[in-house]
Amino acid sequence: MELEKAKDRGVSSILDQEGFKDHSASRLKRALLLLREHGVLEIVNRVRKQGLKASISFIGRNIRHSIAANASKRFDRALGVDTAGSLQLEYLTIESPNASHGTEAVSTSSKSFDWMLKNLPGPLSDYTFVDIGCGKGRTLLLSRGYGFYRAIGVEFALELVEIAQRNLVTINRDFPGGASVVHRDASLFDYPRGPLVVYLYNPFGPEVMGQVIQNLATHLSSCADDCYVIYGSSNAATLTWFEPLLAETDLFEQCPTQPMPLFWDAVRTIHYCVYRRKKDTQASHMQRASTSNPE
Ligand SMILES: C[S@@+](CC[C@H](N)C(=O)[O-])C[C@H]1O[C@@H](n2cnc3c(N)ncnc32)[C@H](O)[C@@H]1O
CATH class of the missing domain: 3.40.50.150 (Vaccinia Virus protein VP39)
Incomplete structure (x- = not known):
């Protein structure tokens, strides 16, 4: 019951194995969505605004993120477990003042x-x-x-x-x-x-x-x-x-x-x-x- 409630609160885009909102999974999809919705020109504009160095470092971070997220999923598949993802505590059931x-x-x-x-x-x-x-x-x-x-x-x-x-x-x-x-x-x-x-x-x-x-x-x-x-x-x-x-x-x-x-x-x-x-x-x-x- 609690689990269902937490899932409902967390569901909006990308979900992990259990159905919780997973921030680690959404990066590549977000980039593809941006490309599809705004086209290449928007990307070029953003690179101009941020500067080349900052844009390359941003892309590098996202590539690293995607590789690591895939490695996590491979680890889970190999052992038949669920340890991947990056879950936000606000969507989970926590009874603690901390x-x-x-x-x-x-x-x-x-x-x-x-x-x-x-x-x-x-x-x-x-x-x-x-x-x-x-x-x-x-x-x-x-x-x-x-x-x-x-x-x-x-x-x-x-x-x-x-x-x-x-x-x-x-x-x-x-x-x-x-x-x-x-x-x-x-x-x-x-x-x-x-x-x-x-x-x-x-x-x-x-x-x-x-x-x-x-x-x-x-x-x-x-x-x-x-x-x-x-x-x-x-x-x-x-x-x-x-x-x-x-x-x-x-x-x-x-x-x-x-x-x-x-x-x-x-x-x-x-x-x-x-x-x-x-x-x-x-x-x-x-x-x-x-x-x-x-x-
Ligand atoms: C960065 S994760 C680390 C997960 C794990 N230790 C690992 O290295 O794979 C931090 C974890 O600490 C838990 N946590 C945060 N505050 C806590 C608290 N006061 N008591 C127990 N767990 C807590 C969070 O729910 C989260 O799962």
């Missing part, structure tokens, strides 16, 4: 994901992979190649949770601890025990991020578990507020990484950082624990 701080649902490209995760040391067989704002759950599918013990996605949009859960049916058995999606606002998520890799692909603004980082810090202060945080965003400016927020906890140090190259399966190149829990914060926790419980 809805307006969330970003659109776009999945991390598979090459971008591999580039970021190669910064983690192996083996990861004790680790739980957590994607905060997991969208349709593509990273959970991708993470099975890394030998994680378990994968958990956290997502607040009902329709995305349902799609992600359907996607996971095919891979659940690939993780000894299973793969699951939690339908919850990220600021209310309780982290599981054991070593963690927390993945954030620009899910929301600093208002929500502050709370999410605070919760992670509180969780880590109660245990000595290892923890990596991977933060990525196609907008480099978000790193300028993310880094100080994480630094405030004094729990993490940044790992050296290589900038991400341009991948043909990605709409945009991701700017990212990888952080590791400082060893001394783990050691001091163990020391505190042994002092309070000498046995």
